[in-house]
Amino acid sequence: MRETLGVAWRDLVLPAKVPDLEVPTSIAAMGACARFSLRLPSAQARAVDQAGGFALSGGVNSAITSGGSISARLGPDEWLLIGPEEQGDALSQAIEVDLDGRFFSLVDVSHRNAAIAVAGREARAVLNAGIALDLDDAAFPPGSATRTLLGKAEIVLIRPGAECVYWVECWRSFAAYVHGFLMEAAREFGPHR
Amino acid sequence: MLLVNCPYCGARPEIEFRCGGEAHIARPVQPSALDDEAWAEHLYFRTNPKGTHAERWLHVHGCGRWFNALRDTVSDAFTASYTMGEQRPDAGKEGE
Amino acid sequence: MAPTTVAQPYRFAKGGRIDRTRPVHFLFNGRTIAGFAGDSVASALLANGVHLVGRSFKYHRPRGILSHGVDEPNALLDVSRGPGRRDPNNRATMVEATDGLVTRSQNHWPSLKRDIWAVNDLLAPIIVAGFYYKTFKWPRTFWHRLYEPAIRAAAGLGLAPTEDDPDRYVHRHAHCDVLVIGSGPAGLAAALAASGSGKRVIVADEQAELGGTLLHDASSTIDGESAEAWLAGALAMLRAQRNVTLLPRTTAFGYYNHNHIAMVERLVDHPAPGSTALPRERLWQVRAKQVVLATGAHERPLAFADNDRPGIMMAESIRVFLNRYAVAPGRRIVFATSGASAYQAAADAKAAGLDVTMVDTRPEAGCGVQSARLRALGIEVLTGHTVLGSVGRMKVRGLIVAPRDATDRIGSRRTIACDAVGLSGGWTPAVHLFSQSRGKPVYRDDIDAFVPGTSVQAERSAGAAKGTYDLAAALAEGWRAGAEAAGLDGTRSFAVSPPTRTGFTPARKLPTDVDASRVRAFIDFQNDVAAKDVELAVREGFESVEHVKRYTTTGMATDQGKTSNMAALGLVSDALGRPVPQVGTTTFRPPYTPVSFGAIVGQARDALFDPIRTTPLHDWAVAQGAVFEPVGLWRRARFFPKRGEDMHAAVARECRAVRSAVGIFDASTLGKIEVVGPDAAEFMNRIYTNAWAKLEPGRCRYGLMLKEDGFIFDDGVVARLARDRFHVTTTTGGAARVLAHMEDYLQTEWSNLQVYLTSVTEQWSVIAVQGPRARAVIAPLVSGMDLSQEAFPHMAVRIGKICGVPTRLFRVAFTGELGYEVNVSADHARAVWEAVYESGRTFGITPYGTEAMHVLRAERGFIVVGQDTDGTVTPEDAGLAAMIAKTKPDFVGKRSLMRPDMVAADRKQLVGLATQVPQLVLDEGAQIVADPRAPIPMKMLGHVTSSYWSTACGHSIALALVSGGCARLGQTLYATTPTGFAAVRVVEPVFFDRHGERVNGDFAHA
C-alpha cells in the first residue's frame, strides 16, 4: 500500500504537467493546490481589503495574483482562493483570524476542483471552441476571472496575468471531459505538449 | 441565443443563465393566513403578458446571483436589469 | 474559341480566375472530368460540355446547371471525398473541384440518361399540385406500408450516408464590432470603411474567393482601376489589418437574437491539402455589435414551357462561367430577358467570341439604349418578344420565340437554334438573414422586390441585398453602412464606368399562344412546381401564400425558393388580383443553406458527447470488474460480479455480505452542501419539513424537503458540525437542483438571513462501510475519535482522522445495518478505500453496487426520491408524516399540505406488496388494479415503484403507490405482468428488521 508514514497519499484526477510556452498551444493539468470558497458580504470585503494575504479589493470577475496565490472574485460576495497545497491549513487559519468577528463562510474545496493551464498563442482560439465569452484583451484582460461554461461543463476561467496563459478550474469529475475537450480543440494547431 | 445583462457581470450569453419566471411575487410572510384560493393564486397564477415582462434570472454559470430583468416577450429585447430588492424600474407603467 | 485541351472543349485558352498550373481531376458518374484549381464542379462539368446533371424531383425531367451559386436548384450531386466522406445534395456550383472527388447525379434509375421514372413526366397531367394529398389518403394503413416507401424511392433527394463520419468538426465562439456578411462590392466597401476604425471586423463570404460579383466583372472600372485590380487592392488592404478577420468559404446561415449569427466555415473540402488535424468544418457563433448584410441578390428565371432543359441557365451565371471560370456554357447562346442586366452578359459572351442572340420581352421602347448598343456589337436583338418553349431533350437545341404586342397577341413562331440559353427575369434581394433577424421586408414596386424594412436588431443592409444594383451606388452604400456600423462619420463616392445596366419589367409567366393551363412553365425547379400549379392552388381556394407554399411545395425545397419565391408571389398576386404586398411574403427560417449535422454537433461526439462524471474510486471499481450504470451524468458501479455470476447472483451475494458481515460502497456521488452562518439553523428550519434548532452539533438527522407545492423534492442525512455549520447531503440526482432551490430562497425571499451555501459534493468522497462488522473494520484506521456506542451513537458525526487524513465520519445506515459513511477529501479517497478494504479482508468485506444498495434500503422501506416519488407525492403519501414538524409555523411547502386535494383519502400512498408467488419479482412500473376481470379500460389504482428479490427475506419485495393504500393493508390486488396479472397482498412497506434494531451491529453482541 502506497502510504507515507501511514498517511494516505493524494491521488490527483489528472496527472500534473508543466506548461510549455514554446508551442502554439499547451494544455497542462496543474498540480495539487489549496483552495477555499470564501463568502463574505461585499461591504465586509471593502472593510477588510484582504484576508490571509488574499486580496479582497478586486471587482467582480477579477483575479489578483500575489506570490503563489490567486484571489478570484466570482461574484459580489464570492471568492475562489487558490494557494500552495502545503500552506492550506495556515492559510485557512490566517483568513479566519483576519475575518474574526465578521459574518463569512470559509469552505475548503481543495479537492473539489482540478486545474488545467491553457497556454500559447492559440490559447484563446482553443478556449473559444467551448467558451462563449469574448476573451479579447479588452474584454477579458489579464487579471480577469469568471465562472462560465466550456462546452457542457461549468468552469472557472482565470487569466492570472501573463500574456497567453489561462487557468481553467473545474469540478474534479468534469476534469476528464474538460481536458479532453481542450485537447480536441487544440488538435488543429499542430503538435502540442 | 439571447444576450442577458447581469447587474454584476455585464452582458453574458443566455446559456449561462436560467430564467426563473415572473418577478416581484413575494412569498407571503404568513402563508398559513391565506385561504386556499389566495394560496393557489400565489403558487400558480402568473400574468403572462404580451410585451414588457419583469422576470427573475439566475446567473447560474456566472456570479451565481439572482436578479430581475425587464424583457419584451414579443421582441425579446431587454430594457433593464436590476438587483433583487430593487424596485421595478418602470414601476407604475406596467401594461402600458 | 480555341479549347486548351481535348479534355476541356468548352474552356477558353486564357482568362478566368482558375489556376491553370494546377489541373484537377474528379469523377462524375464514372467519367473523369478535368478542371483546374479554382473551378467549381459545375464549371468543370461545363468546361467538358456536361450539362445534364440530374433528374427532377417529381417528374424526373432531365435537368442541367441553372445557376452558379447557392441558389442552384437542379445540380445536386452526391459527393464522396473518400470512405465515410460521402454526402448527398451538394450544389455542384458550390463544391470546389478537387482531385479525387467522386460525384454522382441523383434521383434516377438505372442511369441518368435512361431513367425509368421519367414516366412520371408523361403522367404529369395527373401529378398536379396536391396530388399526394388527394390520392394517397386511403386506406390509412397503405400510407406507411406502400405509398410512402414507394414514393420515397421514386422521389427523394439523394441517399443519406450510412458510415460513421471520420472527419472532425469544431465550434468557435467569436465577438466583433462589425460583422460584414458578403464580400461583394457593398460588403468590401463596408469592410474597408469599418476597418479604418481599428475595431474588430469579420468578413464572411460563402464563396471560395472573396469578391462576389467583382470576381466576374470584366467590364467595370472602379476609381480608374479594373474591377479585378480594385478587388485585389481592397483585399490586400483588409489582409494587412490585424483587426480584420477574413473568412471565405463561410456561410452565415442563421441570424438569431441579439446579433448572434451562426456561420459554417468549410476548411478541408477545398483543394489546398491541409493538416489532417484540420477540422472539415467549423461552426462559428459570432456575437456582433453591428452587422452589415451585403448578401447580394438572386436572379429570377423566366417562366415558359419547357424552361427547364439542360443548357438553360441564368444570364448572370453565364457571365460568371465566362469570366470567372473561362468556360463557355455553349457556343450559340440565346439570352431571354425582361431586364437590362442580361445585356452585359450578352456583351461579355459576344466579346468571348460566342454566337449571341438577345430576346427581350419588353417592347423596344422599354429597352432604352441597351438594345441599340448591343446591336452595334453585331448581336441580333429581338425586343417585344415572348418565349413559347424550348426544343431538345437531354440538352436544349433551340428556343421558340414569337413577337407579342401590347395586348399579348402572339405573332408567328420562330425557333432560334442554340446550345445554351441565359434567362433573366430580374432580381430578388437576398433578405433571408434580415428576415431571420425578425425584420419585416417591405415591397418596392419600382424594382418588384421585397427589400429590408426597419431594422429590428443592430444591422443594416447594403448593395443588391437592399435592391441597390448599380455598382457605384452599391459601393457607396456599402461604405456608408460600414462606416456607420463602426461608429464613424463619412461617406465616400466611387467612380464607376461604364454605368451598371439595371432595371427590369417583372414577367410572372410569359404570354403563350397555346392553352396556358396545359403549359408547364417551371418556377420552382427543385420541387418541380410549375406556374399552373400555383394558379390551380389559388383556384382551389388557397389564398394565403403560406398555404399555397405548402400545398404546391413551392419554395419548400432545400434551396428555400431562392429563385422561385417572387414568381410564386407574383402569380398568386395576379390570380387574386391583389397587389404583391397584400399577398405577403414568406418568413425565412434558418438555415440559409443546408448545414451538416457534423458542424452542428461539433466536438460533442463520442467521449465528448456529454461529460461522464466518475468518482475517485472509479478506477478501483473498473479493476474489480464492476458493471456500471449511468445516474445522471455519473457512472456508478451497479454490481461487482465474480467469475460466472450474473447480476442476480452478484447482488444476492453482496446483500448477504452486508447483512451478515460487512460491505463497502462508493457513495461519493451524494450531493453535499455546506450551510454556514449564524442563521444556518433557522434557514434549515425553513427549507426542511422537520426541526433543526435542537439538533446538537455532532448529531445527524434525516431531512425531508418539499417544494412550495407541498410535494417531496429531496431528502438526505444532515449533520450539524457546529452551531453555525451544517453538512447537508442530497440525492445524487438532486445535488444541483437542491442547491439552486436553497439559493433561490436565500437570495430572493430571505436575503436577511446570514447564511452562505457551498457545494462540497466533489470535495468529499464517501466510503460507506455497512454491516455488523463495520466498526471493527474501520477501528484500526481512525484516530482522534472514540467509536464506542456511547461516544459515537447511531446518527452521530465526528471529525477526526482516518489513515492520517481528515475525515468527517458519519454513523448512518441506509442499509439498516450498523454503518459508517467515511467522508474524506477526494484526492485521499482511493488510498483510504484501499486501506479500509485491506482492513476488512479478515471480515470478508465485500464491495457492493447501487443495485444491492437499492435492495438493502427497500428491505427496510427507505424511499428513493425520484423512484418511489414522482413529484406528486406528499410526505403523508410516502408514510413520512412524522417528518413534519407540527410546531413550526412555516416551512417551504407547509401551506400547500393543507389544500383539500393534499389530504384526500384516495391519494396514492406508499405501501408494500407481497406477491402471492414468493419468487415472482414484479416489474417496476407495473400497474395495479383491483379486479383483473373488470372491463377495459379498467381503473388503475397505482403502480409499482421499487421491486427486488430479497435474499434476506427469502421472497420478492415491492413498494408501490396505491390509491388509498394505507386503508388497503391486507387486501389482495393485482399487478400487471408481461403475461397477465399477479395477485399481490398490500402490506406495510417494511420487510426486514421491522423495528430497526440492527443499526447497532456488533455493539449488540459486545
Ligand SMILES: [Zn+2]
Ligand atoms: Zn453575473
